[in-house]
């Protein structure tokens with residue numbers, strides 16, 4: 001460290017370097033920021049599309065559900081700090097929630113601002129609004145230009161887990177018990193929508209199966225968190241594939257996601273303390289797909305096989 005400081009203090013370059021002018025520098029910064037933002041916004045909308053499909057298709061077997069109005073709002077804080085200027089320029093993101101996207105509702109538009117705080121995603125689970133949505137069409141207050149309007153909204157039942165995108169160069173995804181987080185590098189790595197559904201399904205299973213709580217309990221009891229998580233990872237792969245199939249995604253060949261990940265991280269082919277090794281994951285997913293296809297052919301419900309028979313799953 002000291003050697004580096006010493007070197008940098010007296011080091012100097014020996015060639016005449018080009019010095020870009022300020023205006024050109026600013027222009028190129030804007031171009032790069034703009035492209036980075038467009039890429040982020042596209043990933044956000046792809047993740048929303050796929051996770052909505054999974055959360056709605058699996059609502060009948062999710063314990064925690066909510067009425068999803070399909071209204072996505074955003075504020076400047078919804079974006080990573082360095083993309084907020086671009087978010088303001090490109091999508092008109094503000095300090096207060098405005099509509100980013102709407103599904104199945106022709107009466108709302110991106111230019112509308114939400115006045116009804118019950119429709120804000122942070123309070124969308126507001127009890128009164130949720131109760132109304134269950135039985136009838138609810139109305140939310142919006143501002144359009146200088147007018148205040150009441151707009152009817154419909155909803156669909158969905159599993160109640162928030163799905164977010166995190167800007168990171170690490171190919172990763174995780175579940176917290178209440179939410180699912182997918183990194184931007186994972187969005188790039190999951191080439192097809194089927195692969196992304198596999199990843200989101202896996203994290204959804206961690207949440208629905210209560211793995212996070214079980215891991216904490218195991219940690220307290222055994223003190224070996226890494227080894228105790230392995231069966232839960234295998235279970236999340238198994239249950240997650242059912243979630244994906246129930247949402248109508250094609251499972252053919254989706255297991256090769258794990259081959260590509262093994263090739264990218266060769267260590268995970270032979271050694272994985274907290275997770276099953278990637279060859280085992282590929283083969284287990286292939287076997288699960290065969291199990292699901294057999295159920296489909298014989299007209300059985302697509303439900304994971306439980307260890308203990310239950311009323312729902314004999």
Ligand SMILES: [Zn+2]
Nearest residue numbers: 202206233236
């Ligand atoms: Zn996992």
